[in-house]
Amino acid sequence: MTIDTARLVAMFAAIANAMSADRDRLCALDGVIGDADHGIAMELGFSAARDAVAALDTAAADPTALLNTAAKSFLNAVGASSGPLYATALMRGAAAVKGKTTLDDAETVALFQAMAKGIQDRGKAEPGEKTMIDAWAPAAQAAGEALASGKGLAASLEAAAQAAKAGAEATKAMIATKGRASRLGERSLGHMDPGAASAVTVIEAMRVALTS
Amino acid sequence: MQTKKIINDGNRAVDEMLEGILAAHPRHLKSVDGSPRSIIARDGPRQGKVGLVIGGGSGHEPSFLGFVGKGLADAAAIGNVFASPPPDPILECAKAVSSGAGVLFMYGNYAGDVMNFDMAAEMAAMDDIEVRTVLSTDDVASAPRDQRHKRRGVAGNFFIFKAAGAACDRMLSFDECERIAGKANDHTFTMGVALSPCSLPQTRRPNFEIEPDEMEIGMGIHGEPGIAREKLKTADEITDEMLDRILGEMAPARGDKVAVLVNSLGSTPLMELYIMNRRVKQRLDEIGVSIHASWVGNYCTSLEMAGASITLHRLDGELQTMLDHPCDCAMFRAG
Numbered sequence: 279m280t281i282d283t284a285r286l287v288a289m290f291a292a293i294a295n296a297m298s299a300d301r302d303r304l305c306a307l308d309g310v311i312g313d314a315d316h317g318i319a320m321e322l323g324f325s326a327a328r329d330a331v332a333a334l335d336t337a338a339a340d341p342t343a344l345l346n347t348a349a350k351s352f353l354n355a356v357g358a359s360s361g362p363l364y365a366t367a368l369m370r371g372a373a374a375v376k377g378k379t380t381l382d383d384a385e386t387v388a389l390f391q392a393m394a395k396g397i398q399d400r401g402k403a404e405p406g407e408k409t410m411i412d413a414w415a416p417a418a419q420a421a422g423e424a425l426a427s428g429k430g431l432a433a434s435l436e437a438a439a440q441a442a443k444a445g446a447e448a449t450k451a452m453i454a455t456k457g458r459a460s461r462l463g464e465r466s467l468g469h470m471d472p473g474a475a476s477a478v479t480v481i482e483a484m485r486v487a488l489t490s
Numbered sequence: 491m492q493t494k495k496i497i498n499d500g501n502r503a504v505d506e507m508l509e510g511i512l513a514a515h516p517r518h519l520k521s522v523d524g525s526p527r528s529i530i531a532r533d534g535p536r537q538g539k540v541g542l543v544i545g546g547g548s549g550h551e552p553s554f555l556g557f558v559g560k561g562l563a564d565a566a567a568i569g570n571v572f573a574s575p576p577p578d579p580i581l582e583c584a585k586a587v588s589s590g591a592g593v594l595f596m597y598g599n600y601a602g603d604v605m606n607f608d609m610a611a612e613m614a615a616m617d618d619i620e621v622r623t624v625l626s627t628d629d630v631a632s633a634p635r636d637q638r639h640k641r642r643g644v645a646g647n648f649f650i651f652k653a654a655g656a657a658c659d660r661m662l663s664f665d666e667c668e669r670i671a672g673k674a675n676d677h678t679f680t681m682g683v684a685l686s687p688c689s690l691p692q693t694r695r696p697n698f699e700i701e702p703d704e705m706e707i708g709m710g711i712h713g714e715p716g717i718a719r720e721k722l723k724t725a726d727e728i729t730d731e732m733l734d735r736i737l738g739e740m741a742p743a744r745g746d747k748v749a750v751l752v753n754s755l756g757s758t759p760l761m762e763l764y765i766m767n768r769r770v771k772q773r774l775d776e777i778g779v780s781i782h783a784s785w786v787g788n789y790c791t792s793l794e795m796a797g798a799s800i801t802l803h804r805l806d807g808e809l810q811t812m813l814d815h816p817c818d819c820a821m822f823r824a825g
Contacts, residue, residue: 302693302695305690305693305695309697309698309713310698311715312712312714313572313697313710313712313713313714314572314690314693314697314698314712314713315570315571315572315573315690315712317693318570318571318690318692318693319570319573322501322570353576353577353578354576354578355576356570356573356576357547357569357570357573357574357575357576357602357606358547358569358570358573358574358602358606359574359600359601359602359605360602361573361574361576361602361605361606362577362602362605362606362609363605400605401601401605456601457601459714460640465715
């Protein structure tokens with residue numbers, strides 16, 4: 279499977295659609311342990327990214343330029359926590375595929391893994407702290423393992439999506455130590471982290487858009 | 491059911507509010523050309539003065555841009571509702587107020603604000619602007635005492651920014667401005683109570699659920715859960731509960747002086763704030779702590795949330811001088 283810039287443009291449209299559909303659920307999740315705006319920020323950010331990359335000349339822009347454009351537009355539309363986290367993810371993804379005009383399976387998985395690393399570096403969160411990294415880190419690991427065992431992009435991203443889902447589910451049993459919910463202590467127990475929940479939606483939309 | 495709001499379009503609410511603010515306060519405020527979310531004081535930044543940039547999410551008006559003006563902050567970067575501004579408008583503020591003496595970033599301690607302001611500080615460094623940051627962490631309810639650095643910044647920003655703004659306006663050195671800002675934070679303690687939720691313009695749904703006869707002690711200014719949900723009590727009982735926590739930490743001695751802020755979270759009226767303030771005065775009189783100055787009203791709101799916060803700012807000679815230093819902002823004047 280070869281991923282070109284047109285496919286990446288379609289990917290951002292798919293993520294933006296998924297975020298619009300998921301917005302109210304994410305706000306409700308955030309309302310339980312945070313400030314109820316997570317769905318708004320994610321919809322706003324990916325809509326801005328979608329519009330910015332749609333305006334590019336896909337024949338002239340390479341994946342790196344496209345991802346950097348998406349990063350900047352996401353950041354400037356949102357701010358908040360998700361702005362720097364997803365903007366860093368996309369910029370790291372851009373750096374990981376520098377010089378490529380199209381991406382093969384390994385390069386696409388490398389892009390995906392760089393995104394997860396970017397979120398972790400910017401947010402300084404470790405797995406187990408009830409953040410979006412509890413979905414992104416296992417997803418990146420699962421994608422890498424699937425690829426290393428000889429699987430293609432579709433199976434690798436399928437493994438990533440499953441791992442993200444399990445990771446988000448596991449945040450219910452965690453006590454938040456990072457971000458706004460950390461002030462709650464044990465009261466955060468039993469609730470899924472909204473950042474992990476939205477990560478599942480992002481990753482699933484990426485999987486469908488990149489492999490269908 | 492959606493909440494009722496006087497808006498045109500939830501996604502345009504912040505920018506339309508800013509247009510209205512600039513229309514109302516042309517003598518005090520303007521936006522940076524090409525960066526409408528960067529609001530600067532017409533009469534503030536000047537040669538040799540440390541620049542003070544504050545900021546945060548919208549929905550807390552008159553925080554933050556109401557405190558932009560001579561003697562207080564030089565600029566405010568404005569975010570979406572309850573969301574930190576991105577780095578670009580913060581950077582534009584820093585550039586607009588920088589005169590070579592350094593720029594102080596001051597804002598409440600929230601993960602999103604820290605990431606965006608830090609990115610802006612890195613970008614400013616590339617433009618040879620030295621930025622230092624002082625976070626406000628006055629919300630007593632948001633972390634235990636031994637983890638003060640993890641606490642949120644809430645209404646106490648008012649006193650913390652005031653002290654820093656005065657230090658900058660008095661042309662003190664960058665080191666001194668930073669020191670006084672940090673000291674003002676250490677001397678400021680806030681407790682809040684929420685009675686009913688607010689709703690974001692984009693969703694128009696209540697941001698948390700609470701029973702008609704309940705209150706939540708310690709709730710944050712974005713509706714973050716607090717430390718205890720209880721049956722609604724009388725004004726004196728609520729004020730006592732909040733003051734007990736504040737005074738327990740501040741541990742004032744007889745003869746100490748404080749400044750008081752009784753702040754509405756949005757829809758709690760002045761009548762109720764003054765009833766609370768009456769009790770604050772009684773309690774402080776009992777322990778021999780004198781009130782140097784009081785402010786009662788809307789200073790750091792949470793859209794239309796019902797509830798209030800009490801802030802005590804413990805004064806020494808230096809902080810009293812900073813508090814009494816004149817300032818002239820769009821939504822606040824002193825001295």
